[in-house]
Amino acid sequence: MSARERFLAYRRTAPRAPHLEPSTVTARGLRFAVFRTPEVPGASPLLCINGGMVYSHVLLWPALAPLAARRQLILYDQRGRGLSQTPPGARAARIEHDALDVRALREALGIAQWDMFGHSWGGGIAMLGAAEDPDGIRNLVLVDAVGLTPEWLTALHDVALSRLHGDARARLAAFDPAMLLDPEPGRQAEYNRALYPAWFHDGELGAMFSPPLARSETGAAVVARLRRDGFDWREAAARIRARTLLVHGASDMIPVSQAERTAALIPRAEMRLIPDAGHMPFWEQPDLFFAAVDAFLA
DSSP states (O other): OOHHHHHHHHHHHSOOOOOOEEEEEEETTEEEEEEEOOOOTTSOOEEEEOOSSSOOGGGGTTTTGGGGGTSOEEEEOOTTSTTSOOOSSGGGOOHHHHHHHHHHHHHHTTOSOEEEEEETHHHHHHHHHHHHOTTTEEEEEEESOOOSSTHHHHHHHHHHHHHOOHHHHHHHHTOOGGGGGSOOHHHHHHHHHHHGGGGOSSHHHHTTOOOOOOOOHHHHHHHHHHHHHOOOOHHHHHTOOSEEEEEEETTOSSOHHHHHHHHHHSTTEEEEEETTOOSOHHHHSHHHHHHHHHHHHO
């Protein structure tokens, strides 16, 4: 069965996605757009942090809807993305600001402790947030999270080119990675869209998805700074106290070795490798993915 056939078969049998209740929550002087599924008594809520750095919560919804059967999901738009307020001086934005928002949102929502899920760059936010809020995070799930240092990011463009063909390759080849050191929102948005098909293990399935052309001055500034200045989150990873599961697609462009290194540094971490999956295992291998995450959080 191809990845496309697996995905369509799963969609036919999956329950209908529950309603997301929108609200506005003020934290650290900013208005955040927050979206919640119905509460599940006796289960810790699960905060879901999307990746992409310039995108809103829609990257994870309704993709993660199956998880809402056993717990309340809380999604939100990061500062300056989607419907959340843009901070003053957006060009000075840093990923550390996003990480500190995690605890502030938990406290603003009146939640003593929750579980946390971070995908891709959202995994970076989740790791930094968990290190700064050790008593507030019970379990941490990192899905194809970015590496703790930037060597994978330096190689990403060439790896992506090697995976693409025809028009898709030509669209990505038109970009010089050096251009991405400039936090111009339109350029960052166009690059993310050109890069997107390369994230999939199965090109046929990847052709079914296309992300929105999302422009965010805040998100563009954050990712350009990370590319330009580099980062080293190893010390933060070592401070994470939450039980941690790293789920990683075996064919992700972020090498498995990056996930293995992260798992070795987080004290209470385990790892689950998903075969025949790239950066979106919740689409390419939904049965394996949701079984692994549900079992860990149960």
